[in-house]
Structure formats: structure tokens, C-alpha cells
Amino acid sequence: MFKPIIAITAGDPAGVGPEIIKKALSEKEIKNICVPIPIGLNKKAIPGKHTPANDKHVVQSIKKALYLIKTGQADGLVTGPAAKSAFNGKGYTEFLANATGSKQVEMLMVSGRRKVLLLTRHIPLKTVSRNLSIKEISKSVELTVDFIKNYFIRQNHAPKVAFCGLNPHISDGGLVGNEESKIILPAIQSLIKQGINASGPWPAESVFMKSASAFDLIVCLYHDQAMLPLKLLSWKKIVNVSIGLPFIRTSPGHGTAYDIAGTGTAEYMPMMEAIKLAVYLTNQNIKNKIINYGCSGT
Structure with missing residues (x-):
């Protein structure tokens, strides 16, 4: 039986990464x-104690994993939780994009049948609006829709894409903001012209209240707009997938959990889900030659 080779990095050794991986x-x-x-x-490492040495270890582990993939000794990557300080305040997504020379990388959260794209990631809430543009929204959704069509959707099915609004009540006709009319709606209209089955913007609570099968992709404008409902609905199943890299990379959808590190109580189901999804996506990639980087299992 074919088995893909998956590199799995521990993340911060003072967090729960080593425990949940083991x-x-x-x-x-x-x-x-x-x-x-x-x-x-x-x-x-001392459980729960974040140090610069631990950050250095995180980066060294990632570099080793990248070497294994680049030299054909591994097919895919799963990363354990790490502090943003390991990547100069950014995150794995940005670090891996830079390390691989990938021009565009997106963060997709997968939780069962729900798939959620984060248009902005680890930035202050007050800067979200100015980090949104019609062009960048369109590019992000186009790349993600292609990924979903390649890996998750049956042939000849147009993925249904639902956009969340940014402001309360999707700005209530311009009374509480205008990003919906100035940025989000024009981006949706642009995507529709390109043949993408996009709709919205809708109030975020309305989108997430629908069944998981109602949409193939939910587009969120900022980090917590996506993560809060996902964690309430199915926190044990959330997996972060990096789209746009020359290989498959996943991680559990949670952080280092320093507060429970070393107690032996960390829930490992999200790590299980991350590994299983990495295997599924890597198998699909090798079978269909969607991206070509790495080896071909055992």
C-alpha cells in the first residue's frame, strides 16, 4: 500500500506541539x-516558558523539513504550533511563502465540510479595512477556488462561495461603514464575471448558521471572524491549510497552549486531523500531479 512521507515539525518545544504529535x-x-x-x-524546554532559543529551534526544524521535501525525502509537511515571534511577528504562512519563493499563499481553514478563507491574517483589527482591495480579494478567492476544485470538489461542479460582510449588519445601507459597497461587492461582481459562483456579502452569523454543506467556501475578512465560529462549531477538527506553496502543508487550528503545556492534558484530535488531511491532499497531489515538489512516498 502506498504511503506518503510526511515531515512533522514539533513547533515550540515549550508548547503542546511535542505532546500532541507523540x-x-x-x-x-x-x-x-x-x-x-x-x-x-x-x-x-521548560513547559509553558517561551524563549528565543525555542523560536530558533522552530525555525531550524522548519528548515530541515523544507530540505527533506526539496531533496525528495518527504512529500508533505505538518507543523506544530509556534509563537509568532519565531517568524518576526508573522506566521508559518508568510515564512513558508518567503522560504519557497511563493508569490501568493493563502490561509484556508478546513473543519469537516466547512472551508473558510481568511482574507487577512495576523494583523491588528483596526488595519483590516485598509488591507482589503478589490484586486487582492479577487486574487485570493481565485486561487482558493482553484485549490478546492482540484482537491475537494467533484468534476463539473462550480464551488459555491459565500462572502461575509465586514461591518455589523453588512453596514446597514452605509450607516455603519461602506466597505461592503466600496470593496466587497465589487470584488464579488468581478468574480462572478469570471465564472465563479460567488454571493454576498452576508452577515457572518447567517453564513455560519447554515449547514456545512450550504457552501463550498466561506470568505472571511479577518482572523477572528473565521476562527470564533469555527471553534464553537467544531474546534477539534480545525486544520489550517497553506494554499499556493509547492507542496502540501497543514497544521492544527490552534496555538501553543502554553497554559496546559506539560500537563499531559492537551487534546490531540486537531493534530490527527492535520496529519490525515495532509495525507489526503498529498495523495491527491501525487495522483493528479497538481503540484510537483518532493518525492513519491514508499
Whole structure:
């Protein structure tokens, strides 16, 4: 039976990453579907204590994983939680984009059948509006729709894309902001002209209240607009997928959880889901030659 080779980095050794990875790798289900290469699991650290040395270890682990993929010794990547300070205040997404020379990388959250695109990521809430533009929104959604069509959707099915609004009550006719009419709606109209089945903007609560099968993609304007409802609906299943890299990369949809590190109580289901999704996507990639970077399993 073919098994893809998946590099799995521990993240911050003072967080829950090493614990949840060890738990996940002990499961027969994971052993049956891939050949894992754990990286950085045994680094000694004080649980819950973030240090610059730990940040350095995070980066070293990622660089090792990238080397394995580039030299054909691994097919895909799963990353454990790390502090943003390891990447100079950015995140894995931006670091990996820069390290691989990828011009456009998007953050897609997958939770069961729900797939949610974050148009902005780790930026202050007050700067969200000025980081949105018709052109960039269109580019982000186009790339994500292509990814969904390649990996998740049956052939000849046009993914249904729902846009959330930015302001309360989607600006209530311009009474509480105008981003919906000035930026979001024109972006939707542009996408429709390109043949993308987009709708909205809708109030975020209305979109997430619908069944998971109502839309193939939900587009959120900022980080917490996406993460809050997802964590309330199915926090154990959230997986972060980086779109636009020359290989598959996933991670569990949570942070370092320093407060429970070292207690042995960390929930490892999100890491299980991240590995399983990485395996599925990598298998699809190898089978259909969607992107070509890495080796071809065992």
C-alpha cells in the first residue's frame, strides 16, 4: 500500500506541539496511512516558558523539513504550533511563502465540510479595512477556488462561495461603514464575471448558521471572524491549510497552549486531523500531479 512521507515539525518545544504529535503518532490510524518523519520532538524546554532559543529551534526544524521535501525525502509537511515571534511577528504562512519563493499563499481553514478563507491574517483589527482591495480579494478567492476544485470538489461542479460582510449588519445601507459597497461587492461582481459562483456579502452569523454543506467556501475578512465560529462549531477538527506553496502543508487550528503545556492534558484530535488531511491532499497531489515538489512516498 502506498504511503506518503510526511515531515512533522514539533513547533515550540515549550508548547503542546511535542505532546500532541507523540499522541497522534501512537495511533494505528496514522501509522496505516503515512510514513511520518517527526522533527524536533525531543528538544528540552521548560513547559509553558517561551524563549528565543525555542523560536530558533522552530525555525531550524522548519528548515530541515523544507530540505527533506526539496531533496525528495518527504512529500508533505505538518507543523506544530509556534509563537509568532519565531517568524518576526508573522506566521508559518508568510515564512513558508518567503522560504519557497511563493508569490501568493493563502490561509484556508478546513473543519469537516466547512472551508473558510481568511482574507487577512495576523494583523491588528483596526488595519483590516485598509488591507482589503478589490484586486487582492479577487486574487485570493481565485486561487482558493482553484485549490478546492482540484482537491475537494467533484468534476463539473462550480464551488459555491459565500462572502461575509465586514461591518455589523453588512453596514446597514452605509450607516455603519461602506466597505461592503466600496470593496466587497465589487470584488464579488468581478468574480462572478469570471465564472465563479460567488454571493454576498452576508452577515457572518447567517453564513455560519447554515449547514456545512450550504457552501463550498466561506470568505472571511479577518482572523477572528473565521476562527470564533469555527471553534464553537467544531474546534477539534480545525486544520489550517497553506494554499499556493509547492507542496502540501497543514497544521492544527490552534496555538501553543502554553497554559496546559506539560500537563499531559492537551487534546490531540486537531493534530490527527492535520496529519490525515495532509495525507489526503498529498495523495491527491501525487495522483493528479497538481503540484510537483518532493518525492513519491514508499
